[in-house]
Amino acid sequence: MSWEQFLLMRHELLLILAAVVVLVAEIATGEDKNGINHTAIWLMASITVVGFLPAPVGKLFGGMYVVDSLRLAMKNTLNIGLLIVFLQSARWLNSKENQGRVSEFYLLLLASVIGVNYLISSGNFLMFYLSLELTTIPVAALAAYEQYKSRSAEAGIKLILSSAFSSGILLFGLSIIYGVTGSLDFSLAVFAGAGSLGIVGFIFFFSGLAFKISIVPFHLWTADVYEGAPTNISAYLSVVSKGAAVFILILTFFSFFRELQDVWQGVIFATAIITMTVGNLFAIRQKNLKRFLAFSSIAQAGFIFLGVIGGSELGMAATVYFVLIYVFSNLAAFGVVNIVAVNSGKESMEDYNGLYRTNPRLSLVMMLALFSLAGIPPVAGFFGKFFLFTAAAEGGFYALLIIAVLNAIISLYYYLLVVKAMFINKSENPISGFTSDFYTRLSLVICVLGMIGIGFIGEIYDYLQSISFGL
């Protein structure tokens, strides 16, 4: 194995290096840990930029590790997500109760995102399982980060137990798949002729992965964990973890499980409908904004399945494009919720009444983010949803399409409830005006640029289309 081959793992090696640097910085610095914030953020920023440079593609370790242009684009998408989460966390980590354990936060998140990168590149079920666990276990520790709040520990428990349970189910499916195929590789045509036992294995595998994407009926942990965990961790879970699971789902469905197309189309058809509907209906009655965003992200996962179901090249491009937009819009919404919670400790919807009068710019960012999530033009979310709907229509799934459009209308209602609270509702004592720190502002600026820019720069979608593949 030569030096050039190692460069294929550029993303992962750089992230490991960053984790080591943060660890050394923790040992080297004294009482004041503020420097670690800057170190971690700028390291992550440079890793994200380096990730976009043209890179060689190929396979490593006998096909266990695969990297191609599509996977590079997926990794870059999620690395941007982590960078924005880092930018939004700095202010919260500087607060008094988090003194002395700043570096843990960055270390664990970096470990988790190393898992995400390996997960996307995995070409083998062993690699897949290891990186899936590496993605989840550090986040469970982080969900319980606020050690003096029982709600935080409760979120951690719910996350670690449901993830252990789901990976158990997933593994049982993997063991059956191993039994019928005799191989753990993702390479093509291995699955041919696996028979009905293969289908059983596939269903177990899908249920395990559905826990991670929080597909209904496997979504029960989502709202509780998002509400109890620190806001930045909820943001990470809803964007980066979920995005990684969606990406590996579409990659395996389009290659390893292509023989089972009829089965997985049926499964996705059913789960997409109930996920969208249940997510939307529960989102309407939420009063806490973190819970609200949790159910909205469940509903968004249902929309993502519209891109998967057709099994076409267009569908894959639309899925990656939608996740890219979703990273910016969801993180903008979480960023606003986070900075408001850090400054005022308030996170319920009534507290946002009259926010426009005191914090006009934050309200505008929140409005753009919610418009993007709802899919209102000219924000990028509209284009993302449009391509997803096109992909489903191309596959001929008109019934699903009609339900999706109806759900998009329902989602418009509850997203606009928040906008109404901020702009129209009056409040006796609104959240007082505050100035956010540089990093939070930078993250919100990046999100706004992303939400507006991606929709209008057609080259991004064209590029994704050129590197995607269908069945």
Add this chain to the structure above:
Amino acid sequence: MIEGVPLSHILVVSSIMFFVGVYGFVTRKNLLTMLISTELILNAVNINFVAFNRYLYPDKMEGHFFSLFIIAIAAAEAAVAIAIFISLYRNLKSIDVEDVDSLKH
């Protein structure tokens, strides 16, 4: 091949173990017992992997290696889970699921 024990017998044992684990996870009220139930599930998977490897594909070792990795990761998972249980116990003085209900809509 192990004398006189067909593959199906081993698969029946592992399937029973798996569903006992699932049942325990759903019905038990104590967090530690729930964790033990997930360990049962993982061990059922280990039995499956090793049995498939030994009976059907004895020339390659993929199944054996997979079960080794599962054991290691289950240990890591249990370590994190128990650390969080301790943190919860310090706050609530209980590790009963019925008491862990502050997050509800």
